[in-house]
Amino acid sequence: MEADEFWALIGVRRTDDDLAALADELATRDTATITAFEDRLAELLYALDTPAHAKAARARNDWFLYVRCAAVAAGREEYERVLAEPAKLRRFARGEAEHLLTVAQTAYERSTGRLWEHETPLSYESGSNTAAWGDPPPEVPAREALPGVWLTASAVVLTDHGYGEHVHRLGHAIAQDPEWAAWWDASGIAYCELQLTDPEVGDETGVRAGATRVEARAVASLGGPQAAAADVTRLLDAVRVKLDLGPLPPLPEPSDELPPGFGSDLDDLRPMGLLRSLLFVWRARKASRRGV
Numbered sequence: 475m476e477a478d479e480f481w482a483l484i485g486v487r488r489t490d491d492d493l494a495a496l497a498d499e500l501a502t503r504d505t506a507t508i509t510a511f512e513d514r515l516a517e518l519l520y521a522l523d524t525p526a527h528a529k530a531a532r533a534r535n536d537w538f539l540y541v542r543c544a545a546v547a548a549g550r551e552e553y554e555r556v557l558a559e560p561a562k563l564r565r566f567a568r569g570e571a572e573h574l575l576t577v578a579q580t581a582y583e584r585s586t587g588r589l590w591e592h593e594t595p596l597s598y599e600s601g602s603n604t605a606a607w608g609d610p611p612p613e614v615p616a617r618e619a620l621p622g623v624w625l626t627a628s629a630v631v632l633t634d635h636g637y638g639e640h641v642h643r644l645g646h647a648i649a650q651d652p653e654w655a656a657w658w659d660a661s662g663i664a665y666c667e668l669q670l671t672d673p674e675v676g677d678e679t680g681v682r683a684g685a686t687r688v689e690a691r692a693v694a695s696l697g698g699p700q701a702a703a704a705d706v707t708r709l710l711d712a713v714r715v716k717l718d719l720g721p722l723p724p725l726p727e728p729s730d731e732l733p734p735g736f737g738s739d740l741d742d743l744r745p746m747g748l749l750r751s752l753l754f755v756w757r758a759r760k761a762s763r764r765g766v
Contacts, residue, residue, distance in 0.1 A: 475510035480518075481550040483511065491574040495545065500581035508585065509592050512578035516545050518553065521600035526560035531567045538600045549569040579596035589684030606714040624658050625649040627668040627706055629694055637694065640702040641670060643728035648706075661717050663688055668709045670694040681716040684743035688713055699728070 483500065488601050500508055522542040528534055531541045544566040545556045558564045575598075579590040603605050627639035627645025645668060648654045658666065667688040672695045681690040690709045695701040703725060710722055 475514045477514070479507045480511060481516045484546065484549060486549040487547040487571065488575070490573050492578055493571065496574075497577045497580040497584070500577060501584045503585075505582060505586060508578050508582045510594060511581075513594050513596075515574070515578070516548065516594035516596045519543065520596040520603050521557060522563070523598070523600060524560065525602035526599070527556070527563045530563045532564070533567060535600050537570070539575075539598060540572040541566050542598075543571040543574040544569040547574050568710045571694070583682065587682070589607065589682040589687065589689055591686055593671050624655065624664065625666045625668070627670075627709075629670040630672055630703075636703050637696060637698065638670075640699045640728060641668075641694075641706060643730075644703060644706050644725065647726040647729040648710075650729070651723070651726045654726070657720060657723055661688070663717070666713060666760075667691070668706060669711075670709070672706050674698070679732055681712050681714060688717070690716075697711040 483496065487496055498514060500511060503511075519542050520538070522545060523538075527542070528538050533541050541563065545553050545563060548566070556566075578592070581601070582588070582590045582592070596602070623646075625645055625648055627641050627648075629641045659747050663686060667687065667689045668692045669689070671693055673696070679692045681688065683689075690713050692705065692712070695705050707722065707725065713719070714722060716736065
């Protein structure tokens, strides 16, 4: 995508509603334009990923990324000032435009009904600009790259942490079960992710499939082990219907142990983990009401 076309789409976006409107507009374009938009965005964020900009914003890690998003969302003039003079990023240090990162994904999934799986040539994650920062940060293995794991099951549940733990344990047991692995092999897809959300903060349901992964979401029943097993079965049956797979095998006994880090992304109970989980679900709910 040429710079002029990208900046014409961006204009000046100051609020989440502005960015939602951008997703609406981008959804009317063809898929090549949507992915080109994402590639151009990554390129612009990468260019701001320097020690001088991080120092000016007094930010690091994810917050530094969200501040850089705010500079892009402010429009071409502001962005080019910040790029030329890192100290000017300071004016965005208390702002953020994280939702800019999901604009292309929202547009693509709304337009095509398929799961977004595009990988940009450049990474916009903080510290990825090795020309500015030096050596790249240590690589964290993707969850789907864990040996023997084709399935993860996770839950954002505010009132019953035992429910979420049981969902994880059952998901891990299914992922390790040979009969279930054979059932999933028939899909020809590498990875399946099940997500159960608290009815107080999310109501998005459905199954979306891509070339390499499937994502299924539903509202949790909020009970004990039996409710968790029923919910996991309900999601897997929805996946079965979506992919036209055979009957579900019997559920195995829940795993006694979980591997380190397994399923910790959505129901992390540390303050920031929970906050991000709630933000994720709230945005999903808001998007579903807009017709995603």
